[in-house]
Amino acid sequence: MRFKRVAAVAAAATLALGMAACGGDDSDEGTGAGSKSFAAGSTMERLNKAQKIKVGTKFDQPGFGQKGLSGKPEGFDVEIAKIIVKELGIPEDKIEYVETPSKVREDVIVNGTVDLVAATYTINDKRKERIAFAGPYYEAGQNIMVRKDDTSITGPDSFKDGTKKVCSVTGSTPIEEIKKYVKDVATQVVPFDTYDKCRDALKSGQVDAVTTDNVILLGYIAKDEASFKMAGDNFTKEPYGIGVKKEDTDFRNFINDVLEKAMQDGRWKKAWDDTAGKFGATLGDAPTINRY
Ligand code: GLU
Numbered sequence: 001m002r003f004k005r006v007a008a009v010a011a012a013a014t015l016a017l018g019m020a021a022c023g024g025d026d027s028d029e030g031t032g033a034g035s036k037s038f039a040a041g042s043t044m045e046r047l048n049k050a051q052k053i054k055v056g057t058k059f060d061q062p063g064f065g066q067k068g069l070s071g072k073p074e075g076f077d078v079e080i081a082k083i084i085v086k087e088l089g090i091p092e093d094k095i096e097y098v099e100t101p102s103k104v105r106e107d108v109i110v111n112g113t114v115d116l117v118a119a120t121y122t123i124n125d126k127r128k129e130r131i132a133f134a135g136p137y138y139e140a141g142q143n144i145m146v147r148k149d150d151t152s153i154t155g156p157d158s159f160k161d162g163t164k165k166v167c168s169v170t171g172s173t174p175i176e177e178i179k180k181y182v183k184d185v186a187t188q189v190v191p192f193d194t195y196d197k198c199r200d201a202l203k204s205g206q207v208d209a210v211t212t213d214n215v216i217l218l219g220y221i222a223k224d225e226a227s228f229k230m231a232g233d234n235f236t237k238e239p240y241g242i243g244v245k246k247e248d249t250d251f252r253n254f255i256n257d258v259l260e261k262a263m264q265d266g267r268w269k270k271a272w273d274d275t276a277g278k279f280g281a282t283l284g285d286a287p288t289i290n291r292y
Helices: 002-022 042-048 075-089 102-110 175-177 195-203 215-223 249-265 267-273
Strands: 053-056 065-067 095-099 131-140 142-147 166-169 189-190 211-215 229-230 238-245
Touching: 002 267, 042 075, 042 249, 053 102, 075 095, 075 238, 075 249, 075 267, 102 175, 102 238, 131 215, 142 175, 142 195, 142 215, 166 175, 166 195, 166 267, 175 189, 189 195, 195 211, 195 215, 195 229, 211 215, 215 229, 238 249, 249 267
Parallel strands: 053 095, 166 189, 166 211
Antiparallel strands: 131 238, 142 211, 142 229
């Protein structure tokens, strides 16, 4: 009995120490080359020794990855990346952010332009043919944004009559999904490379709607409530993962461990509350990590 108590106290103390080491503050305590030990030859060891990392993210999506006044992107994806980077023992000011629009995400992972991608990146089997995903760390769903005064579009079925134009981004899951609903892809689906261009096209009347994940649209609506609104309910599930090289199972496992821990100790929730949570999106329960 006595032994159990001592063990429990010791375990609690270790946990407290561990949590202090993980931080939750903005200090770079616990960073620096050799500050953590990783398996020889692993990506974690290489990055820790180099004391720098390249992170692919979006630059135009409020709440997830949007370039702020600081010149650096801000948002939930960026905060998740920072949590991972800190656990690699690298200070966050040593992150080089690389803009990764939807279409280039697999390419920049495969060719090594970035070390990881955190960019509203839906986990799916097609993408898994080229890269691997840690996560999920969030589940979004596809939705539709229209101009505030529009009452004609109420969901994806509203495109079936062939009269309405909808914008989305090349290389994204929503642009493929919406093609199933329109009458004529060539005239109704307008592809751009970034979502801010779709938003501008909607505002100027070139298109009638923008479709992508609800949380991306909520960010745009929060920034311009006088112009935009959501047109209906989510009609897909978009679980977000961190993209890494397909063969790098150790790095994927490491990121999965970090995400799992962050979801339990409050860092995941704080990252949300500080970013996308301010735009009316809901966090929901922590998703179960898929260690495939
Ligand atoms: N989550 C979707 C995707 O990965 C849409 C958002 C995006 O394009 O980043 O394709």
